[in-house]
Amino acid sequence: MADLSVNVAGVQFKNPVIPASGCFGYGREYERFYPLSRLGGISVKGTTRFERMGNEGPRVAETPSGMLNSVGLQNGGVEKFLSYELPNLKTKGTRIIANIAGSTVEESGELASMLNGSGVDMIELNISCPNVKQGGAAFGTDCTVAGQVTKAVRDATDIPLMVKLSPNVTSITDIAKSVEANGADAVSLINTLLGMRIDIKTRRPVLKNNVGGLSGPAVFPVAVRMVWQVANAVKIPVVGMGGIASAEDAVEMMMAGASAVQVGAAIFADPFAPVKIIDGLEKWCDENGVERLSDIVGTVQPW
Amino acid sequence: MYTQGKYPIIAKKAIAKGMFDLTVLCPDVASEAVPGQFVQIAAEGFFLRRPISICDIDKDNGTLRLVFEVRGKGTEKLSELNVGQNIDMIAPLGKGFKVLSGKKAICVGGGIGTPPMLSISKLYGKNATAISGFRTAALAILQDDFKAAGVTPILCTDDGTAGVKGFVTDALKAEIEKEKPDIIYACGPMVMLKGVAAIAEQNGIECQVSLEQRMACGVGACLVCVCRTVRDGKEIFSHVCKDGPVFDSKEVAFGG
Incomplete structure (x- = not known):
């Protein structure tokens, strides 16, 4: 049986499959389908300093091979995460990645310091949410600001720090290099691509927020390209996500340079997607004589 | 636990213009399901599942009855499924209706909001009245089913x-x-x-409403x-799939 374990910035994962932030809550719902211990880790719902209501509905629109969402970081705030969600998650036998989103540079640092000593395995700093007015993508689309917010979090904590990047930029490699230079231990990408749908009967956008983030298999080739480019531009590990729906997709993403993968929208179509991908990776390794899955990371041979 | 699986369709009927009635053999789901809950069905070629309310539950035969309207291309695809084919379903989902045993209920359904009124009204039998409203006679559904369950049906049409x-509000x-x-139960347009x-509220009667959202x-x-x-006096965003689809009407901020 192949070794599926991977190491990302010093954090050991039993397998490389991690449900992506915003697609898995805090695990409570999907625990009613399978034990969370099957998963490499969980990237929890984006957590802010204070409770957030999120955006007006409708917040979802279907697209060819994917969907748009405009949730707007609805969450109970970091204190509820620490007192209610984290104690439960810590009993589940999987790695916990705390996804945090500050509305200012200072607040991002404050959020990170509040996680010190909490027992989370990793921080995923969200500088790429397209659905909020403050912070979010405003941080992730400017090299200087992306560096500043990364540094503020780095200075506030020694917890391994992964920065989640936006694809809605001219050069994602420049952003990646900036967060690397400012102390990021890893990067994860891609967050959703900004999109829009219009109901032609009402001439109104389907989403009440007018625009939203595109995810699902539709974005997979974009994600593979960006992961490949970033993996070639930085020395820190890359966690790949964007449209992964099968074990073959995960293999492809890892060959592009991802040390681990996150699975998001595919879970909505099939709640069992993460565990099917894990089982499929094991089978793929066995069929292809791969003893250690991490050996395939970045092995694509470009023309 | 939630169940996800493929279940055979054992009966299919077109019951009105664009309205389909599927009976699905799913004993594990039927044994758990309660009136007011829903299922999520995969439509081939479409990324997201379609939420469909449970119309009726037959625990003895292990079946669910799902009545839906063709609203777009996804539900059109679902309408092409035939007897003998499997349906990919996550179920049962959401919170169902509160039941007051031995009391009297009025169930109000508007259009495609009518199907969930069948399973809940059946629990009350002759102690229930089912008021259903449709735009026109060609869209009216389930009136014979209410009668067969001993429920008194009142049919309203706009035209x-x-x-x-x-x-339906006048009839109510x-x-x-x-x-x-x-108690009053209702499902239909906002x-x-x-x-x-x-x-x-004006009459001091408890009321449970079933909501819909993408x-x-x-x-x-x-x-x-x-x-x-x-x-607690503050407006919040709840989620139809988990906090609902059934809410006490006093909890819902209908707006304007």
């Missing part, structure tokens, strides 16, 4: 082509005047639900299917 001409007021029920909730996960993780509700 008067069948039953009483007028809105008339029924309450005849005999006040202990404007109808708002009217039903107001009538219930969904993705169906289990409460993705947070897209929001509705405005009131908790």
Whole structure:
């Protein structure tokens, strides 16, 4: 049986499959389908300093091979995460990645310091949410600001720090290099691509927020390209996500340079997607004589 | 636990224009399901599942009855499924209706909001009245099913082509005047639900409404299917799939 374990910035994962932030809550719902211990880790719902209501509905629109969402970081705030969600998650036998989103540079640092000593395995700093007015993508689309917010979090904590990047930029490699230079231990990408749908009967956008983030298999080739480019531009590990729906997709993403993968929208179509991908990776390794899955990371041979 | 699986369709009927009635053999789901819950069905070639309310539950035969309307290309695809084919379903989902045993209920359904009224009204039998409203006679469904369950059906159409001409809210007021029920159940367009909730409140009757919203996960993780509700005097966004689809009408902020 192949070794599926991977190491990302010093954090050991039993397998490389991690449900992506915003697609898995805090695990409570999907625990009613399978034990969370099957998963490499969980990237929890984006957590802010204070409770957030999120955006007006409708917040979802279907697209060819994917969907748009405009949730707007609805969450109970970091204190509820620490007192209610984290104690439960810590009993589940999987790695916990705390996804945090500050509305200012200072607040991002404050959020990170509040996680010190909490027992989370990793921080995923969200500088790429397209659905909020403050912070979010405003941080992730400017090299200087992306560096500043990364540094503020780095200075506030020694917890391994992964920065989640936006694809809605001219050069994602420049952003990646900036967060690397400012102390990021890893990067994860891609967050959703900004999109829009219009109901032609009402001439109104389907989403009440007018625009939203595109995810699902539709974005997979974009994600593979960006992961490949970033993996070639930085020395820190890359966690790949964007449209992964099968074990073959995960293999492809890892060959592009991802040390681990996150699975998001595919879970909505099939709640069992993460565990099917894990089982499929094991089978793929066995069929292809791969003893250690991490050996395939970045092995694509470009023309 | 939630169940996801492929279940055989054992009966299919076209019951009105664009309305389909599927019976699905799924003993594990049927044994768990309660009136007011829903299922998430995969439509081949479409990324997201379609939430469909449970119309009827037959625990003895291990079946669910799902009545849906073709609204777009996804539900059109579902309407092409035939007897013998499997349906990919996550079920049962959401919170069902509160049941007051041995009491009197009025169940109000508007259009495609009518199907969930069948399973809940059946629990009350002769102690239930089912008021259903449709735009026109060709869209009227389930009236014989209510009768067969001993429920008193009252059919309303907007154009008067069948039953009483007028809105379900008018019929509801008339029924309450005849005999006040202990509880009102309602499912249908928001404007109808708002009217039903107001009538219930004026008459001091408990009222449960079933809401609809565009969904993705169906289990409460993705947070897209929001509705405005009131908790501790403050408006918040609740989620139809997990906090609902059934809410006490006093919790719902109908707005304007």
